[in-house]
Amino acid sequence: MNILKRARIRYILHRHAIAHGLWLEIVDHLSLLQGLTAVEKAHLRELTTLFLYEKNFIGAQGFQLTDYMRVGIAVQTCLCILEIGLSCLSGWTDVIVYRGPFRVSRDTADAVGVVHHQDHVLSGESWSRGPIVLSWADVEQDMQQSPRNVVIHEIAHKLDALNGTTNGYPPLHYGMSVSEWTEVMSQAYEALNHSLEYQYNSGLDPYAAHSPAEFFAVVSEVFFCHPERLDSQFPEVYRQLQLYYRQDPKRRLHAASRMI
Ligand SMILES: [Zn+2]
Structure with a gap:
C-alpha cells in the first residue's frame, strides 16, 4: 500500500x-x-x-x-x-x-x-x-x-459474483484447489437434495437446495453462526469455507467457551 x-x-x-x-x-x-x-x-x-x-x-x-x-x-x-x-x-x-x-x-x-x-x-x-x-x-x-x-447470506452472494456469475463458485485464493472445491460442494449439494427427497433432516435450511449459489450462501451463514453444526454434518464443506474465508469460527467458539 x-x-x-x-x-x-x-x-x-x-x-x-x-x-x-x-x-x-x-x-x-x-x-x-x-x-x-x-x-x-x-x-x-x-x-x-x-x-x-x-x-x-x-x-x-x-x-x-x-x-x-x-x-x-x-x-x-x-x-x-x-x-x-x-x-x-x-x-x-x-x-x-x-x-x-x-x-x-x-x-x-x-x-x-x-x-x-x-x-x-x-x-x-x-x-x-x-x-x-x-x-x-x-x-x-x-x-x-x-x-x-441475512447479512452474511447476501454478502456471500456478493463474493460469489466477483468472477462474473453467481453460481456457488467464488474466485478462490492462491493455493486452494478448484477441483477439490467443486467436488466437495457438488457432493454436499447433491447429498442435501437427496436428503430432502427422502425427508431426512440434514440440518441445513432447505432453501440451500434451490441452487449451488444459494447453497454457498446458506452454508456461509451456518459457517459463521453455527460452525460446529456445519463441521459435524458437512466437515469437508467446513474445511473449504475455512480456507476461503481464512477463519475458523469453531475454534473461536471453543476459545470463547473456555473464557466463560
Ligand atoms: Zn440467496
Whole structure:
C-alpha cells in the first residue's frame, strides 16, 4: 500500500471513528463475534469504519436509519471479509434497508419463452453489480442469535459474483484447489437434495437446495453462526469455507467457551 493511500485510510479511521459506546454495545452482544481476539476486534472495527465510509446506506420508503443499524449491518458484513480484505466488496455502493420484509415483482421467461410475472416477499437480496437490499426486522432478529443471518447470506452472494456469475463458485485464493472445491460442494449439494427427497433432516435450511449459489450462501451463514453444526454434518464443506474465508469460527467458539 502506498504512503498516500495509507494516510487517507488513517484520516478516515480518525475522522469517522465509530463511537466507542456504540461499538461496545453491538460487539459485546453479537454472538457471532464471540472468541475474536482483541487484535481481530480492532481490525474488524477498522474495516467496519471504512465500509461505512465507502458505502451509501439508504432507508427505503422513508425508513429512518440509525447509527446502530448501520454499524450492526456493517460489522456483520466485515466479519465475512475480515481475513480476505475490503477490496472484495468494491464495485458497488448502496446498502438499501427496508423496515421489514419487502415485496419485489419480477418477469421471468420460461424455456418456451413465455413470460411469467411473479411477486416475492424477501428479507434480503443482492444485485450482481448493484446494491444489497435488506429488511431491518430480519437483520435485527438475526443479531439476537438466530439460526440464520441475512447479512452474511447476501454478502456471500456478493463474493460469489466477483468472477462474473453467481453460481456457488467464488474466485478462490492462491493455493486452494478448484477441483477439490467443486467436488466437495457438488457432493454436499447433491447429498442435501437427496436428503430432502427422502425427508431426512440434514440440518441445513432447505432453501440451500434451490441452487449451488444459494447453497454457498446458506452454508456461509451456518459457517459463521453455527460452525460446529456445519463441521459435524458437512466437515469437508467446513474445511473449504475455512480456507476461503481464512477463519475458523469453531475454534473461536471453543476459545470463547473456555473464557466463560
Ligand atoms: Zn440467496
